[in-house]
Amino acid sequence: MKHQHFVIFKPYGYLSQFANNDISKHKKKLLGELYNFPENIMAIGRLDEKSEGLLFLTTDGNMSELIRSSQFEKEYFVQVDGNITSKAIEELQNGVEIGIHGTKYITNNCTVYKLTENPDFPDRGKKIRDDRHGPTSWISITLTEGKFRQIRKMTAAVGFPTLRLVRVRIGAHQINSMKIGEVKALTSFQK
Incomplete structure (x- = not known):
């Protein structure tokens, strides 16, 4: 077959x-x-x-x-609640503690940086929120692991909850x- x-x-x-x-x-x-x-x-x-x-x-x-x-990197563009700090980005890069099925887990080192411009994604169909609720930031996170809801847990752990999550790359394949x-x-x- x-x-x-x-x-x-x-x-x-x-x-x-x-x-x-x-x-x-x-x-x-x-x-x-x-x-x-x-x-x-x-x-x-x-x-x-x-x-x-x-x-x-x-x-x-x-x-x-x-x-x-x-062996395959996975890159995500993540819109987070608030204007993310360089300290939070550094914490994400170096690994943060999250919970996986009731067990504490420290994420592996990864590549994280703040995007200088908002990505040009189509509207997702459900509004995220109004600008009057405060600023948001977009970051790129590249991982080689993939635990259950890992990115959402990671950004929450550093005080910047995920509002929108879009995987933009797997290995050499890009969206x-x-x-x-x-x-x-x-x-x-x-x-």
Whole structure:
């Protein structure tokens, strides 16, 4: 069987899955509603319902393990509440303590910097908040790990909660000018 690979600009409000196994919950939006994907497709390195951006999809479980490994950098643009300080950026870079399933965890060193201009992303469909509630900042965070809701926990730990989270790069693949919900077939994944 020849495996198939895709990249998608995951929209806000969608789960990174293709089947809803819990029919008792109210209907959630699933990625399978956006494109006619092949059977056995899986998301690699999920994005939660409120997160957006670049997501790899594949029918190859071995490829999934490789891309989720520390060999692939994942870069996120993160809008945080407040005007982030250089001290908070330094703390993020050096690792902060977060909770993972009830256990304390210190994040690995990572690359973090404040963006000099706001990214030109399309509106996400649900307003984040009004400017009258105070300033916000955009930062870039590049990780080689991916714990459950890690970035949201990291920014909260340094006092600047995440308002919007968009993954812009996985390895050499960038979101560039993709539109929200757009799907592209890939022939390979590049580190």
